[in-house]
Amino acid sequence: MATIYSEQKPPAASPPWADENAADEGARSERTRLRLPAWLPWLGGRVLSGLATAFVISILVFAATQALPSDPARVILGPDATEASIRTLQAQLGLDQPILVQYAKWAGRALTGEFGVSLDSSVPAGQIVADRFGNSAALMAVVLAIAVPLAFLGGVALAIRRDSRADNWAMNAIILFKALPAFVLAIGLILLLSTTVFPILPAVSLLDPEVSPLLQPVYLVLPALTLILTVAPFLLRLVRSAMIETLEADYVAAARLRGIPERRIVWAHAVPNALVPVIQGIALTSRLLLGGGLIVEVVFSYPGIGNALNAAIEVRDVPVIQAITLTMAVGVVLINLLADVATVLVTPKLRTSSRPRLRNGTRAKLKLKAGGV
Amino acid sequence: MTTKLSALRRDPQARLGLVFAGSVLAMALLGPAIAPQSPLALVGPTYGLPGDPGALLGYDYLGRDVLSRLLAGGRSVLWMSFAASAIALALGAVIGIAAGLSKRWIDHAVVWGTDVLLAFPDLILVLLVVSMLGREPWLIVLTVAVSFVPGVIRLARGVTLGVVSQEYVEAARLMGYPWWRVVLLEILPNIATPLLVHLGIMLTWAVGVLSGLSFLGYGVAPPAADWGLMINENRAGLMIQPWAVLAPVAMIGLFALGTNLLAESISRAGSRIGVRRGVKSRARTQMRGKKRRQRENQA
């Protein structure tokens, strides 16, 4: 078959008004497959920015616990403490040194996971974090493992049936669950499932510390259910609105007019484009899970990191407070970093660019779209 | 503006939200005046069930009248929620608009700063401060506001950038209108809707955080009446006297739901005001084509 359009002018003669081959350079990086990915420098910058964020977070944690209170030792021990015990504590916390020295020493130790000894139980604070962290992680894993697929499938299904009766009802339910604070939900569930109506589940999570919480599902059900109900509506709505947006895109209409079957349009054309909001949304829920998780753990006496923080705050166990808040905040930074990397990886335009420009505030915008966290 | 208000009035969800939030608000404001008992007085049996004509909701763990405590216990959480949200809105809007109008590096610095603060889950930040610095109401309000500010900054900055890129703002600048005039007359009216929606959402969050805080025992100090505190105090008697827990839970839930419904319908009404498509979509196509070619030419 002969080329019909053969009179492509040679590049030299083609006037620069033409743009026919202008994009060739952009594609060159794709051609050589062995080269390092184009976004590697971006990743470097992003990691640096994450480290800087972690540094500032450590300053904030330190400031709130040690620098801002006029006399942390007195705050910790309460008004009835003797002068001697206060002085002992001051020495133990190193409060007698200049503030910058205190911070430097504290941060240096924190880098090695060393946060000092719990004032309450004389166990190293790092140890407490490590012990409890597993339980919380198990809870969150269960929550995400159920909430993410649920929200994804539900969101896609609702987007396809947009404005149907089922969609309207689901949206109303979502607004309801999104509005309710986590502890209100938790108490509602206790009333429903472990006390008056259907007393079938334990209201308190008396985990056997020797066994993984995943093997004691009966204690996981209520806390996990509460968190799923706080997280899933938010995620589901995010998926739904992202899917609606892509289903309305020109390329979906174009695919439809090429005779591509509807099922294929949804899964091969629309869903991949709705991935980015979902990835960023999952990152956003990590904040929600950590904050809501604390209350839920307290309500159900679930022996997780949130409950430990609550207990530490009650007795002003500064080393433990510092260890846990720092871990949580740095964890959020890390999750955001991973989400950004995943975003770049699934978006061809970002992946092939040497300067991927993740729109600033993507997350904040998402938050609004889904009606807030 | 008027069309938007009328659209809101027709929206059944907006009306429902208004009824919910309004009645809870009215109850919290008027409650102390119409409470049959003093919220602190021990007037009945511990965990006494409803039944007495004077105690519709029974008695709490110390034998205080639940209804009276319910009527008295809304003020604190509501005023603190409003105060925190309003402060956050004002502070965040000022910083966000300023960032949106500033040079790039200042803007970047502000965005990065919000990133740092956003790494703390709201409640954790508040807990951290409250546990070490004390539980005075103004301190709690301020901390909650601070924890909300990054979100407002991001939002205000985003919408400001959107508005500033519109030619009418540039036109105002080229005319030489003073900067405050540009901000107050050209920018602010056009970003008001998303900010208002956000205020509604923040109210929902604030009620959650503040009642959660007193539920954990770091908010209003006992023996004062407060919904979150009531839930905490009476939790142990959930099996015997559920009303003492259920009533404040319902109040908090109802108010959060009401503000959320309102915010939802404001944002719907705001997005409904669109421009006719036809001409605009072609103009957009052309402009996109132009922009792309511009990029290609510069590359």
Added chain:
Amino acid sequence: MSVVPFVNALLQVRDLSVAIEDGPEIVGEVSFSVLPGEIVGVVGESGCGKTSIATALLGDSRAGAVISGGSVFLDGRDILALTEAERQKVRGAVISHVAQDPALALNPMRRIGSLLAEVLRVHLPDLGKPAREARIAEAAADVGLPATREFLRRFPHQLSGGQQQRVLLALAVLLRPRLIVLDEPTTALDVTTQARVLATLRDLCRTRGIGAVYVSHDLAVVRELVDRVVVLYAGHIVESGGRDQIFESPAHPYTRGLLDAVPDIAGRHAVRPIRGHAPALQDRPDGCRFAPRCALASASCAQRPGLRETGRDFGDRRLVACHHPIRDRRDDTPIASRLISAAAVQPLAVLEGVSASYGDSQVLFDVGLELPKGYCTALVGESGSGKTTFSRALVGAVEDVEGTFDYDGRRVRLSGERDIDLRRRIQYIFQNPFRALNPRQTVGQILRTAALHFFPIRSADADREVAEVLERVALAPELARRYPRDLSGGERQRVAIARALICKPELLICDEITSALDVSVQAAIIDLLRQLQRESGLTILFVTHDLGVVRAVADFVAVLQHGRIVEHGPADRLLDRPEHPYTRAPIADSPRLRATAG
């Protein structure tokens, strides 16, 4: 309604109508036919329903709209009567569609090759991989794209606009359909790329016998490309017939008005606007829909005119829906160019050595330009040539700029603060009227603010000024109380011009101010500018990429190319006898409205 059936027609559309669900009709009683190998242009202004027709031909309607009646026979099969599954088989295989904006119509997550292969896999599942690759290579060759492995692995964003449009075209011809429907496929392309894509399309149709329906608002493109034309107004066909018949002797007053409104690069003729604007969907009149804007309207126009043959003299397959069809030829001989004596030309503004950059990239290189007082100078160039930067530099809106600027005998700094008087004397009008007016202020407030800002007048005086200026731009004084969202695009642009005029400027900088408007509205704006210039001796710098508009509006032209002025001179001389090769190419590639030799 009688339509002469064509036995050999490839596509026959009969009484097609599309409506908003439970609402007004978008298009109605649309009937036309396409012969094999024939390209039929469907033309009309925005809102006339041409995009709805384009998708309805494939049995699709956008969300919220439904195909409410009629039939679309393709090769004897009624597409609208097919089941959804059958229709899916037909789409892409027998009839295909090319969308408006190639950047949006290609899925950003999918490689070009996978998009092409998907179509084959869905429609021809039995085809093996080698056969698929052969088909793809063939289609790519047909549309002038390389079919290398590397190219097929690219993502849409790694292609230029022209290449993207060719990919869409390849997707459309991949299954060798009988008919292609193209919906303004070149709107987002520059003239040279557009010319090449159109050449490819024409060759495809000729050699393969593929029929095409080309939907467009651009009359010049249609004139160059199609065999027959269907003219739409407000959802109805007003006229259809052979290309030359329609363009040389349009019988419907709307067609004639439309042609009179289009500025043509081929020769200067006065552009004449059509009064009023097209009715909104729910306000369309019962009788002839054009009657309220028609100069020939009479009592009989209250009756809906049917689309019919209007006598032998109109020729074969020539249909007009009008009670008063016009029978004479359209006069499109250009008017003589204005002679400008060198002595009369005095510069109002002189710019020399203007260089500007954004960040690291320099946009303007040593640009010099004189703006003659009382004349209109057009600044033309492709996107990215720096013309907007240059015009913005004149009002001090570019930070990083050097060069000298003498305004009215006074040396003015290009960057930095300007005094209020200079701001008043140089006014800038923006491209997009939908973004140029604050949606939260009434027209009156917008105008008053400007008047009170520049002149020490009392509030009542400002109101009078507002009324006066609205009259000057031919807007009703009641409009002062309206918000911009209540106005049409043309009205908004008039308000933007009024905002400039109320400042009593000397120099008006118009940045592509008509590119977002329909041609009949564009003509009105051009008309207004010419009139203002005549009446108050305004000096105008008209920035544009549309050489037809240049012909209609400008006395002088400067051509900007990659940040340098490559040619500068009187408009007619430059457009008729361009000297610089960079000027010649786009002038040659621009589609013309008037029949050109050969």
